[in-house]
Amino acid sequence: MLGDEELGQACFDPLIQRYKEEQTLGNDLTILFNQLTRGQQALFVFQTHYVHASESLTEFYWWSAYFLATGMRWTGLKSSLGYFGEDELLDILESTEKVLVETGHPRSLEQFDLSRDHLHQHPKLLASIEVLEERYQEVVPGVRKRIAAYIRSHPEEFIQLEEDTLTI
Template sequence: MYNHSEGVIFIFKVAMNKQRFQELSDEELTQALFGPMIHRYKEEQLLGHDFMDIYQQMTKGQQAFFVFQTYYIHASSSLTEFYWWSVYYVAERGRWKGLLSGLNYFGEDELVQILQQVEQILLEFGHPVTLDDFNISRDQLHQRPKLLKAIETVEEPFQIAVKNTLQRIMSYIRSHPEEFVTWEEDHTQVG
């Protein structure tokens, strides 16, 4: 969906009427907004295109939401996934910086601090800071007891903080719908 605002084309503003927007649960609204983004991202990957061109056409709120949501979906599912996706994002510096920047955009200082602790742990244990020669497997976490213990110490606070972050992001979206949706006219007629 393309929308013109001050001469800029914004992608992924979902068209819906205000009543539907207000009635959707947080989970439903997340899917309504994120679904088109991730679909387009996967399309661009299959075509071998750089998604950054599209990403830069998103509003700041959409960018922050997209990066957070892509990390959250994977990293929140288990300790092993939290570890691996954190390693991957740290190695792909643009994503990691985008994630931290997005969380700062939403005012999520607590989660930023936790993720900075994760980054420090990964650096202390010699994890890659680029995708060059990236060869980290999920199994490596359980093969290194000290690393496992260090990651476990931040994973529990992460799981608690990320749920609160998700709720606050949805509150932000509901308070700033202009960054995420365009309003459709309600064509229902009475009687």
């Protein structure tokens, strides 16, 4: 049996592979996203943020600001946490959003030009984000464990059997 992290990754890998293929071909990624089950959509958005944001304080800041600037990704991320019932992590990200908005961070990709150094050049922003990122790092292992439990309880939302072949 797969461990929690391996299960989440096993369900995510085929999704990100298809996403990258469609992106390389220049196809409309909204079509791909809409073909996913609600569970796959929630996992995809959570995992794409988590993979980057969990790496460091700087990555948590930059990827959160980037998702916020895209609009749809940020909304999708918050929706995915609601879907999985992860209110504590949702609260952390909403607090992150509040800090980013209050400090004038871009709300569109056209305006997005943040370097990863930006955070460390603004001490008050750094202090606020440090607290939120610390909470994020404390909470996210439990979130991943609960998402894995959700996948095990609702495999039909993540795994499809096609002609005796397992498709994730």
